[in-house]
Amino acid sequence: MNDMLRLIEPVIPALRRYARALVRNRATADDLVQDCLERAVSHWGQRREGDPRPWLFTILHNLALSQFRRSARRGKHIAIDEANEDDFGQDAVQEQKLMYQDVLDKLARLPDDQRAVLLLVAVEDLSYADAARVLDIPIGTVMSRLSRAREKLQQEIEGPAGGAPKNVVQLRSMK
């Protein structure tokens, strides 16, 4: 019981971050995390020994997938949260926030499977092997999706419409 609390609780902020980056709506994301935690609590005996993070992310990812399927079937549009609810006193902070918002918008334009890999690896620090487990794909697929996600996001960032830094040279991908 205490184990459960001790091992799951520290992961909740990361689960929220992953869910929010996937579905881009605070309420929907937190509902997913709540479902995930309830499942984790009721299926605690079924996890593998060791770090519970991959297991928790697996539960969350599968819930998010069924959520995507449901909303695709209903053709339901999930509202994207307003960018900033906070007040910013300083222009510099504001500018930085806009830059962050911009990269998140571009991230959202990646295909779902590429976005998931990039988030798990680059943001949530899962190993390539753990990301493969969470997504139930071979590790080679993790690597190729990661590569495509980074290329595509970079093109978006450097693209003419993106308001990207002008001094970045357009790069060819490596053979």
Add this chain to the structure above:
Amino acid sequence: MIHRPITEDDLHAYVDGVLEPEREAEVAAHLEGHPDVARRVAAFSDQRDLLRKALAPIADEPLPPQLNLSGMIETRRRRPSPIWWAVAALLMLSIGGLGGWVMRGNLQGSPGGLAALAQEAAYSYSVYAPDRVRPVEMRASDSAQLVQWVSNRLKQPVTLPDLTGSGYRLMGGRLIATSHGPAAMFMYDDDRGSRLVVLTRPMISEQNAPMAPHSGGDVSGFAWADGGMGYSLVGQAAAESLKPIANEVRRQARTT
């Protein structure tokens, strides 16, 4: 010295900082000799930093109450396991006839009447109102579907009382199993978080009965029946403050 060729995978692992130190040094050396590859790797690193910084604030937010893990564990611990439910169901089957008789002895009034309804509402309150995780199955935001669902199951049009005039907001509701068939439960709360439950189901007996107070444990309430539907409102507030709310529920059910 013979180097293994640097692959695309190595570059990504370099960006993610997961290479063995030796291999990392080899990649770094390779990048020095290939400025265009180095620029690309640097861009990926910047991208990684930017993503992490952009998403970091989410993880720093205070957790919303719905994600209270201790609460979930506690709820889970209190809830009997499915095996227990199976055992209980078997027991009920084997002593069903006797059970009905004992219940009749304990409760005043006819079986399925107001006293039974009041008891069901009090049970529902004591089970669901303290639940901080999922007190209701369908939330207020889905109230139209909730009403449709319970009306279908009760085979009666169910009115959803609006208690905002009394300072209580609808939280949502669920279907409840009673020994007299399904009942609809609606839950409300006020600004201080105190909760009310309204239970309604078709009445087998006492299809019309005047409003009567009932109490038990630390909850009290009022029950009545109108045109075949029974209602009970229960809460922890004082009976005199619940009475006008019960009147309001009755008035709304009569006028719709």
